[in-house]
Amino acid sequence: MAPTQPLPSGEIIYTGFLTWWRDIVGGLVGLTIKQIKALLKQKHQFDLIVAIGDIVPLAFARLSGKPYLSFLVANSSYYEGRLSLPFTVTWCLKSRHCLGAIAKDNFTAQDLSQRGINIRWLGYPIMDALQPTGQQLRRDSKTLIALLPGSRVPEAVHNLAQLLPLCGAIAQEKAVDFWAALVPAVTVEHLQTLAREQGWQCHGDRLEKDNCTIHCSWDQFADILHQADLVLGMAGTAVEQAVGLGKPVLQIPGHGPQFTYGFAEAQMRLLGCSVTTVGKNPQEANLISQASQKALAILADQHYQQRCRHNGQERIGSPGGSLAIANHIAATAKTLAGKG
16 A cells, blocks of 8 residues: 565664664655655545554554554563663554554563553464474484574575584584475575585585585475474574474574674573574684584473473463454454444
8 A cells, every 4th residue: 555665774774773874865764755645645444553563653553643553563571671662652552542552472561551551462473374284394313403594585595504514513413304494585596506605515405414414495384393303593583483382492693684693682582591592793713613512402401491392382472363463453443333
């Protein structure tokens, strides 16, 4: 219903002022004005708006003058222990036009409700996209490690390049099956280039070097996560999903623009004990050696793995959030219709 355009940041503007400035120069202001005009022109077609996100979608909903619900999918009190909302977000949430907010976790809902915000937790929809097919992944050992290099290209390719030597180091110490969950934008041509640059062999959907084999899949994300004993993660939402399934996650910092040490550290605060980050710089000496030893220690620690399963339920929760949120939106819309 409104125009869109790609921006230099790839929609990741929180990585610094320079990134934000590049978006402004690249047309962010003009795009925002066009989107506001489109909203105001078409708002009369709608009885209820659902704002998903924080400042921008909430501000748009408020500007419309229509009743709205808010899903604060980008905010969590787990980051700092208490959620510090920008003034504009608080203003929008306490507006008479706001019929309520939905939090991504129960801790955030409790925090904000104590400050007079009408908010509830109904589950986290990301867990509803993880239904396994039941197909057993090929494995030659008792241990399966999942690789989550992210979804944005070229960063996902760069992240995968960083994970290859880590897999090789782990395989030198323990028999492991590695499965990489890739997005379609990461192509076989990318894999061939990585193999050539790092001395691996690429056989279509497999990367091999010495006694290490990495199976690459573009359509078995849920199966890979469910069957994994450990996740090597350099991603955002996918890591949250892994934690929700009770999996331990090991991170190493990337070059960005998204997955840097700062992002990885924030994920540890958001997701708790399930996530471990080794190193602060992707070029740090002994990073691969330290990370491989940490991976082996995690695989050997049954008590820690049990803590991860409990933590996943506490931080993320079970499937069912999508239906619960949809029912809440439908009930709110029905109430509005009843008021005529």
